[in-house]
Amino acid sequence: MQDMMKNMMSEMWKNMDGMKSLDFGKKLDFMKDFNAAKLGLQVLDFQKSTFNNTYNTFLKIQEQSEKIAESFMKDNTAIPAEGRKILDEWKLVLKKGQTEIKKSIDEGFSKAESFFSETNQTAKPAK
Numbered sequence: 593m594q595d596m597m598k599n600m601m602s603e604m605w606k607n608m609d610g611m612k613s614l615d616f617g618k619k620l621d622f623m624k625d626f627n628a629a630k631l632g633l634q635v636l637d638f639q640k641s642t643f644n645n646t647y648n649t650f651l652k653i654q655e656q657s658e659k660i661a662e663s664f665m666k667d668n669t670a671i672p673a674e675g676r677k678i679l680d681e682w683k684l685v686l687k688k689g690q691t692e693i694k695k696s697i698d699e700g701f702s703k704a705e706s707f708f709s710e711t712n713q714t715a716k717p718a719k
Contacts (some may be wrong), residue, residue, distance in 0.1 A: 629711040
């Protein structure tokens, strides 16, 4: 159990390390060239990275929860076979929900990116 928690925490910190590599000083240089659409794309990119890191962390937590529930139910004679079937159904419902949520949010990011990209193409540089 402790090893699973350590693995989960190390995965979470790996995802957080990805956030440290973002250099906001270079990306958000307002004085040289202020372009609202470009800034919008950069903010959206940050939000997308944050969401993906958080989503992946939650997937790891979910996987660990499934493993714990499976190990509990596998060896427990007090739980009938129907309980194990319910666990399998539960896992399928969760996976489907995770996929649908990820797809929906990715579509939203795509729509927002296309909005900013179209705005960026028609925008005139600031003088």
